[in-house]
Amino acid sequence: MRYVRIFFYYFQGAFAERGRSFVWFLISFLNPLILLLFWSGAAKSGATFGQWTLSDLASYYFLLIIADALLDAHIEETVARIDIQEGGLTKYLVQPFSYVIQKLFEESPWRMIQGFFGILVFLLFRFGFGFVISIQTDPSLVCLCVVMMISGYAMSFLFKMILGLSALWTTDYRGLSELVGVLMLIFAGFVMPLEFFHPILKQIAILLPFPYIIYFPIIAFQGKLIAIEMIKIILIQWVWICGFIIIYRKVWQRGVRLYTGIGQ
Amino acid sequence: MIISVSHLSKQYEIYKKEAGFIGSLKSLVSRKYETVQAVDDVTFEISEGELVGFIGPNGAGKTTTLKCLSGLLYPTAGKIEVLGYTPFDRKYAYLKQIALVMGQKNQLWWDLPAQETFLLNKEIYEIPDDVYAYTLGQLVELLDVKHLLQVQVRKLSLGERMKMELIAALLHNPKVLFLDEPTIGLDVVMQKQMRDFVKNYNELQKSTILLTSHYMEDVRQLASRVIIIDHGKILYDGKLDNLVKKFASHKVLSVVLDSYVERNKFEEIGTVVSYEYPKVVIRVKRKDSNTAASSLLKKFPVDDLNIEEPDIEDVIRDVFTKK
Numbered sequence: 001m002r003y004v005r006i007f008f009y010y011f012q013g014a015f016a017e018r019g020r021s022f023v024w025f026l027i028s029f030l031n032p033l034i035l036l037l038f039w040s041g042a043a044k045s046g047a048t049f050g051q052w053t054l055s056d057l058a059s060y061y062f063l064l065i066i067a068d069a070l071l072d073a074h075i076e077e078t079v080a081r082i083d084i085q086e087g088g089l090t091k092y093l094v095q096p097f098s099y100v101i102q103k104l105f106e107e108s109p110w111r112m113i114q115g116f117f118g119i120l121v122f123l124l125f126r127f128g129f130g131f132v133i134s135i136q137t138d139p140s141l142v143c144l145c146v147v148m149m150i151s152g153y154a155m156s157f158l159f160k161m162i163l164g165l166s167a168l169w170t171t172d173y174r175g176l177s178e179l180v181g182v183l184m185l186i187f188a189g190f191v192m193p194l195e196f197f198h199p200i201l202k203q204i205a206i207l208l209p210f211p212y213i214i215y216f217p218i219i220a221f222q223g224k225l226i227a228i229e230m231i232k233i234i235l236i237q238w239v240w241i242c243g244f245i246i247i248y249r250k251v252w253q254r255g256v257r258l259y260t261g262i263g264q
Numbered sequence: 265m266i267i268s269v270s271h272l273s274k275q276y277e278i279y280k281k282e283a284g285f286i287g288s289l290k291s292l293v294s295r296k297y298e299t300v301q302a303v304d305d306v307t308f309e310i311s312e313g314e315l316v317g318f319i320g321p322n323g324a325g326k327t328t329t330l331k332c333l334s335g336l337l338y339p340t341a342g343k344i345e346v347l348g349y350t351p352f353d354r355k356y357a358y359l360k361q362i363a364l365v366m367g368q369k370n371q372l373w374w375d376l377p378a379q380e381t382f383l384l385n386k387e388i389y390e391i392p393d394d395v396y397a398y399t400l401g402q403l404v405e406l407l408d409v410k411h412l413l414q415v416q417v418r419k420l421s422l423g424e425r426m427k428m429e430l431i432a433a434l435l436h437n438p439k440v441l442f443l444d445e446p447t448i449g450l451d452v453v454m455q456k457q458m459r460d461f462v463k464n465y466n467e468l469q470k471s472t473i474l475l476t477s478h479y480m481e482d483v484r485q486l487a488s489r490v491i492i493i494d495h496g497k498i499l500y501d502g503k504l505d506n507l508v509k510k511f512a513s514h515k516v517l518s519v520v521l522d523s524y525v526e527r528n529k530f531e532e533i534g535t536v537v538s539y540e541y542p543k544v545v546i547r548v549k550r551k552d553s554n555t556a557a558s559s560l561l562k563k564f565p566v567d568d569l570n571i572e573e574p575d576i577e578d579v580i581r582d583v584f585t586k587k
Contacts, residue, residue, distance in 0.1 A: 006387045009383060013373050016534075069303050093336050096356035096389060259336070
């Protein structure tokens with residue numbers, strides 16, 4: 001119960017800044033919407049998209065809005081800039097509570113609030129504007145989708161924590177952060193579904209962690225994966241999670257010795 | 265001993281870039297690093313309930329020492345024990361018994377009332393409900409902030425925020441309190457309130473307090489023992505009163521004259537610090553103070569004369585400048 005209570009205190013903190021959450025959500029919302037307009041235009045001019053219909057693409061991008069808001073953690077900026085570079089880490093280091101769990105409790109409410117906005121938009125377009133959006137309805141497969149989503153978020157959170165901690169070694173962590181942003185954009189499926197990639201590029205993508213954070217949870221919710229494929233992806237996600245946990249622990253143990261908080 | 269520091273040293277490596285574009289290009293090939301000795305072979309002990317002032321100019325190593333003691337920094341060499349723990353292990357049992365308050369750092373939620381941070385800290389430090397209610401009530405009363413508990417932190421003044429910071433840091437009744445510049449940026453009234461609070465808290469809780477401050481008044485009012493540090497080394501560790509005897513090379517003669525005497529006439533006695541007739545202040549060598557006083561009485565129309573110790577702030581300034 002102690003952990004739940006701490007989580008709710010952090011939730012209050014994020015809820016107090018819901019206006020900022022909404023503005024950030026708009027960024028997650030507008031990019032897929034623009035891409036959807038592009039695909040709609042292409043469909044009107046007679047283009048075909050392999051086995052994907054325009055309705056599939058609409059579902060994909062609407063689910064992408066939710067997935068981006070809900071699953072893509074942005075904790076690296078806080079860790080690198082506020083905690084490490086500006087000395088905010090000091091506060092956490094003298095508290096008898098895990099830093100990574102506090103950061104998880106700090107970040108998750110933001111994802112939940114923005115994900116909630118995403119679901120509202122999804123419902124608005126589905127029932128308000130009558131968009132045909134196909135999603136998985138089989139309860140057992142929906143459960144697997146939820147597991148996949150949670151695992152995707154865990155991957156994203158741990159990966160971004162490691163990225164943030166890189167500021168303990170680098171003067172300007174932003175270069176690395178921007179590079180990861182570009183890779184995410186391409187390989188997590190933000191631009192288009194991996195289905196449309198060249199086979200070699202697709203092969204590279206599935207060797208990277210990014211599609212397991214956003215792309216696979218989306219197509220699982222779309223009903224494009226069967227149970228066995230979903231279980232296989234969840235297992236791969238957990239291999240990544242275990243790898244990230246090991247890396248995080250090593251990075252933290254070594255990095256925290258470098259923390260100086262000079263002048264703080 | 266509650267705090268035991270033995271031969272503590274802490275070094276940092278800092279990169280020194282040459283100025284200009286050429287310097288930037290050179291840094292791609294080879295970089296010059298300089299080792300900064302922030303703390304150099306520092307040894308001291310502090311007993312339970314002591315309130316010790318840690319004084320030094322900027323960059324002297326005060327905050328670094330405090331950070332090593334609170335477990336934030338890993339020492340380069342030496343041994344530290346606080347409450348029987350090695351701080352850098354950051355055992356939860358240890359962290360539950362200490363608090364670090366940094367005057368320039370904020371741990372409160374900016375957009376929520378301070379009481380929300382207090383509740384979060386209650387959970388983090390696993391403070392039982394009754395202990396929390398009692399301690400909070402006591403601290404709120406001591407600092408007179410009951411009316412501010414439900415006000416957003418962003419709406420509080422700096423002094424009010426500092427009071428809330430102190431409450432957040434003290435809710436778990438720490439046995440050892442590290443205060444780093446707790447009065448920085450506060451007005452004189454608020455500074456006094458803070459000092460009174462720290463003094464009362466130390467007396468009430470019998471907690472051990474290590475305080476750094478740039479304001480001598482903080483140290484003068486609060487600490488009977490001071491540790492003076494400069495360039496990472498301890499220059500003095502002892503009672504504040506003895507500091508003057510040890511380091512002050514002079515005394516001050518304060519004279520009130522009966523009739524006007526020209527300023528330059530006093531130069532044969534010592535250095536005239538100020539002269540605003542009828543008052544004259546003369547600085548003389550410590551060992552010559554009695555002779556100088558007797559000469560003054562003999563040669564000048566003196567109405568009143570006092571032999572005083574120099575101001576502690578001047579003594580400390582002299583210590584640092586001589587170094």
